[in-house]
Amino acid sequence: MKSFFLSLWDTFKTVIIAVFVVFLIRSYVAQPFLVSGSSMQPTFHDGDYLLVDELSYRFRNPERGEVIVFKYPGDHRSYYIKRIIGLPGEKVEVKNGRVMIWNAKGEKVLNESYIADQHFTGSYETTLGDNQYFMMGDNRNYSYDSRMWGPLLRSDISGLVRFRLWPVNTAEAFSRPQY
DSSP: OHHHHHHHHHHHHHHHHHHHHHHHHHHHTEEEEEOOSSTTTTTSOTTOEEEEESSGGGTSOOOTTOEEEEEOTTOTTOEEEEEEEEOTTOEEEEETTEEEEEETTEEEEOOOTTOSOOOOOOOEEEEOOTTEEEEEOSSGGGOOSHHHHOOEEGGGEEEEEEEEEESGGGOEEOOOOOO
């Protein structure tokens, strides 16, 4: 009988430690995210299961082209996934299917090979303040993004998309594009 209770105690300790470790990892290191909607097609599709790195941005700033998960500025209970287009202090202009960036280095037209439809509509212009980012979905004609709700604050960023885990046949690691 004594060995049964010792075994039960060991099992209980193992479960408690495992729950604690999972809690720490999910709270501070990585978080799963399920894509809902078509705003990031063709890069991500509805139902894709992603792993979001919540640790990297504690040590460095977000960079242009990275895909991130963030709290929607209009409702912090909702999370969105979009691509970083504009960085703090930059002027961003979206016009005639092109994205242009003005910063201390000059003017740059983004070459966005990850977008399937290069002929997206609408125009938008803004200058970003400190700690503000301009976000856009890859499916530009069907994305609810910074063109509608304005810049994203740095404090609303949850993490960087690192891996697609599901569906298994499209599992892969992600890095930011080179412009």
